[in-house]
Amino acid sequence: MINIVILTLLVVIAIAIIRMKDLFAVVMLLGIYGLLSASFFVAMDAVDVAFTEAAVGAGISTLLMLVVISMTGRREITTRHKPFSALFVVAITGFLLIYGTLDMPYFGSADAPIHGHVAPRYINDSMQEIGIPNIVTSVLASYRAFDTFGEVVVIFTAGIGVLALLSVVRRPEDPEQIAVINDSMHERHLVIRIIAKILIPFILLFALYVQFHGDFGPGGGFQAGVIFAAAIILYTMLFGLSTARRVINQSLIRLVAATGVLLYGSVGLATLLSGGNFFDYNVLANDPIAGQHLGIALIELGVGCTVAVVIIIIFFNFAARREMQLNNKKQHQDKKNKESSSC
Amino acid sequence: MIAHLPALQVHLPVLQVIIPLMAAPICLILKRAHPVWLFALITSGLAFVISVLLLQQVMTSGVISYELGGWQAPWGIEYRIDKLNAFVLLIITSISTIVLFAAQTSIEKEIPKSKHTFFYILYLLSLTGMLGIVATGDAFNVFVFLEISSLSAYALIAMGKDRRALWAAYQYLIMGTIGATFILIGIGLMYQMTGTLNMEDLSQRLPEVAQTRTVFTAFAFVIVGVCLKLALFPLHLWLPNAYAYAPSIVTAFFAATATKVAIYLLIRFTFTIFGLSFSFTTIPLQTLFMALGLAGIFIASTSAIYQKNIKLLFAYSSIAQIGYMIVGFSISSVTGLTATLLHMFNHALMKSAIFLALGAVMYRLGNVQLSSFHGLGRQMPFTMAAIVIGGLSLIGVPLTVGFVSKWYLLLALLEQGWWPVAVLILLGSVLAVIYVWRLVEVAYFKEPLSDQVPVKEAPMFFIIPIWTLIIANIYFGIDTRLSVQVAQAAAMSLFGVTP
Amino acid sequence: MLMGLFNHWVVIALMMIGLYIVIAHGNLIKKIVGLTLFQTSVFIFYISMAKVNGGTAPILADDIIQYSNPLPHVLILTAIVVGIATTALALSLVVRIKETYGSIEEENIQDQDNQTFEQSNSQKDSKQEKQA
Numbered sequence: 020m021i022n023i024v025i026l027t028l029l030v031v032i033a034i035a036i037i038r039m040k041d042l043f044a045v046v047m048l049l050g051i052y053g054l055l056s057a058s059f060f061v062a063m064d065a066v067d068v069a070f071t072e073a074a075v076g077a078g079i080s081t082l083l084m085l086v087v088i089s090m091t092g093r094r095e096i097t098t099r100h101k102p103f104s105a106l107f108v109v110a111i112t113g114f115l116l117i118y119g120t121l122d123m124p125y126f127g128s129a130d131a132p133i134h135g136h137v138a139p140r141y142i143n144d145s146m147q148e149i150g151i152p153n154i155v156t157s158v159l160a161s162y163r164a165f166d167t168f169g170e171v172v173v174i175f176t177a178g179i180g181v182l183a184l185l186s187v188v189r190r191p192e193d194p195e196q197i198a199v200i201n202d203s204m205h206e207r208h209l210v211i212r213i214i215a216k217i218l219i220p221f222i223l224l225f226a227l228y229v230q231f232h233g234d235f236g237p238g239g240g241f242q243a244g245v246i247f248a249a250a251i252i253l254y255t256m257l258f259g260l261s262t263a264r265r266v267i268n269q270s271l272i273r274l275v276a277a278t279g280v281l282l283y284g285s286v287g288l289a290t291l292l293s294g295g296n297f298f299d300y301n302v303l304a305n306d307p308i309a310g311q312h313l314g315i316a317l318i319e320l321g322v323g324c325t326v327a328v329v330i331i332i333i334f335f336n337f338a339a340r341r342e343m344q345l346n347n348k349k350q351h352q353d354k355k356n357k358e359s360s361s362c
Numbered sequence: 363m364i365a366h367l368p369a370l371q372v373h374l375p376v377l378q379v380i381i382p383l384m385a386a387p388i389c390l391i392l393k394r395a396h397p398v399w400l401f402a403l404i405t406s407g408l409a410f411v412i413s414v415l416l417l418q419q420v421m422t423s424g425v426i427s428y429e430l431g432g433w434q435a436p437w438g439i440e441y442r443i444d445k446l447n448a449f450v451l452l453i454i455t456s457i458s459t460i461v462l463f464a465a466q467t468s469i470e471k472e473i474p475k476s477k478h479t480f481f482y483i484l485y486l487l488s489l490t491g492m493l494g495i496v497a498t499g500d501a502f503n504v505f506v507f508l509e510i511s512s513l514s515a516y517a518l519i520a521m522g523k524d525r526r527a528l529w530a531a532y533q534y535l536i537m538g539t540i541g542a543t544f545i546l547i548g549i550g551l552m553y554q555m556t557g558t559l560n561m562e563d564l565s566q567r568l569p570e571v572a573q574t575r576t577v578f579t580a581f582a583f584v585i586v587g588v589c590l591k592l593a594l595f596p597l598h599l600w601l602p603n604a605y606a607y608a609p610s611i612v613t614a615f616f617a618a619t620a621t622k623v624a625i626y627l628l629i630r631f632t633f634t635i636f637g638l639s640f641s642f643t644t645i646p647l648q649t650l651f652m653a654l655g656l657a658g659i660f661i662a663s664t665s666a667i668y669q670k671n672i673k674l675l676f677a678y679s680s681i682a683q684i685g686y687m688i689v690g691f692s693i694s695s696v697t698g699l700t701a702t703l704l705h706m707f708n709h710a711l712m713k714s715a716i717f718l719a720l721g722a723v724m725y726r727l728g729n730v731q732l733s734s735f736h737g738l739g740r741q742m743p744f745t746m747a748a749i750v751i752g753g754l755s756l757i758g759v760p761l762t763v764g765f766v767s768k769w770y771l772l773l774a775l776l777e778q779g780w781w782p783v784a785v786l787i788l789l790g791s792v793l794a795v796i797y798v799w800r801l802v803e804v805a806y807f808k809e810p811l812s813d814q815v816p817v818k819e820a821p822m823f824f825i826i827p828i829w830t831l832i833i834a835n836i837y838f839g840i841d842t843r844l845s846v847q848v849a850q851a852a853a854m855s856l857f858g859v860t861p
Numbered sequence: 862m863l864m865g866l867f868n869h870w871v872v873i874a875l876m877m878i879g880l881y882i883v884i885a886h887g888n889l890i891k892k893i894v895g896l897t898l899f900q901t902s903v904f905i906f907y908i909s910m911a912k913v914n915g916g917t918a919p920i921l922a923d924d925i926i927q928y929s930n931p932l933p934h935v936l937i938l939t940a941i942v943v944g945i946a947t948t949a950l951a952l953s954l955v956v957r958i959k960e961t962y963g964s965i966e967e968e969n970i971q972d973q974d975n976q977t978f979e980q981s982n983s984q985k986d987s988k989q990e991k992q993a
Contacts, residue, residue, distance in 0.1 A: 121575050173506065277388070
């Protein structure tokens, strides 16, 4: 029953998103949509997916969209839509899909073809072959390790893409000036800042826990990376970009992003040089199970590094762009004021 | 270490993809643009060598299967190299290497210095993505690598210096993501009905459920998704601007490879996974694709005639050329498919040559408007001659590669007795004559404009790769043994005919 | 049949709402929101396929016999990451578009492009005429 309730709510939110003109509200609704679908995933037993969706759909993507809205304005101007052609395309696609469901196995039926053939081996044999209880982690990190490698490369690509599009060459900052800004801001957000300072170590600790507990419960490199990044982003939001940049060196984190991908790939190369196929962890140690454990731990570490760092890079570049825009505007205004006063 | 090398031969399929993939993060560590360029060039060259070895191996000893992670096929991911994808891998890596040779010079004037390293990284990632799509034997793995190549493509296109590049990249991103999501839905439905993701396994298990409405829907979604990526008329709207405003190197690379990868996917899904009888008898794919292909040829060629931006002109011409490949595909005979495969190879040769030459013009003049070409035939003789030969090849003049693939296409059509279509194909070539002639006329028979600063011939870093491609255009137009043999063998194996 | 497929139909409706927003809305951010909605709904579709009635989360424990299918979970984990990567890149494009065009409305950008296109063409034409 619970899934019908959640689905209904999702429909309501989706319709609200169509109707709303205020982009701020739209983005918040999208965040709620993400969180609700995460709850739906829990109801569907997909705990790992739910964890990720909550972190990404409700967390990171909402955050990024909010940053962008602060640069682009929050009103949607409705000019001439093309609703009829859109409705036409959507109607055809929708009907085709519904037509397709007519021969689909019913929801939840255990004898559907999808549950036969490939999947049972994961459920029945992964304990003997890989030796960790979380089947999702087994499949993700060993049976289909190459897909996960691709996923890490995708996020790496996004990071490089954002750098290529948004990175600005910054002048080195005057540390004294930062101190002045910091002092002046000390009065504001005082309570939040102190609480955040208390919280951040725990968030980082939790990230480490998720990183290494992925074998036994929901979690793993990706989720850990996102949580780790969240702690840094929280710090950045409260203490300013300049301070955060002093804590986190920009060229260093680019290096870490590259290292994460390389670490993942090197595990593959190591297996290859030890005489196995690419990503065949069995050859990493004398005992196949130990080899699998070692391989999975290493690649999860690679995933965690890259994901955390790329998300930080993406956020920093968006924020820096915003800072640059504000500075330009300010300079522009100063110039104008000077001109008008000289007149 | 050297003693280990022969052992590495077994791993060639995965090395093909892994080498450019691992090179990308290393570039980020190298940081400085010049060594990064050299490194990327060497990497791409290495990938080329591997693809040659792979093709050799496949031609002599048949399909190579490589189990990633050491897991048996439907449970783990499998790389499966047959004649078809070995051929496509060769196209991608060869063009990538030749184009990359000119990259350093070309982007010097088109992209700010601080972004050069990112450019090469994205280029390598895009290469990786395409190679991954082609090499894999797993349907979901296709989606992952498709996204690697697409994401890097969006960023690369957006690096163009014109602001329209940004808008083109955004539109491409939206269309591309819808396409990829459609493919994802299709794969999900296929998985739902068969319980497997491995292509070979799917091809064996799909016939059992071929009559269900779900499989029909899965087919429709995959095909529409692929056609969005393919820029098949009428889903081509994202392509012209994306190609016209992207940095020249990116255009040369993508025009030659990206659409070929999409055609490969189309062939792979229809022939291998869903199977010939399902794709061409259950569904009227033949008529539909024939009509769309022909419409694409005529509408895009006609639009090309009216363009004043030469990059835009040849971008429309690319859509028309895709039309030829689709017509060959829709004949669904060995000769027709041979024509398509040949044209993939030949079109890659001519379009990369033309777009690289346009890159050289861009380097000297800063734009590629038709009016800037006045009298350019005398100022940049080598570059313009290359464009002319490339254009002749596009038209399909004998002694160029364009002739060979058109010839096979006509043969295939006449084999089936479809001579009206053959006539239409010839008429399409006439349109190509018109748009190529417009450029030739301006470049060779008009005096330079009075306010135009005279320019020198393009630097060697352009001339060498351009002429390598042009010589290949002529060589493979005369000595067709190699290309025809491979294309025919690939086509035959897809039809299950033993030569 | 109604109960057996109802779940899928609602999810399809969600997908189509997302697709509709992408096509019909002119605001670039709204389009991205639509795209995310579309993708997230496809994820829901996959995950619903994986559910087995009476099954539990695919984490091995002694006293459980029925698990839900883990493979779609793995696929969707990957797809979610791909989704956020696409969103991030799309948003950075939007930021740049806003900087150069001063607008994030499709109509407005298209108008500006058409203008520059005509301008450049007419300029060149007049140049040619002068030459003649």
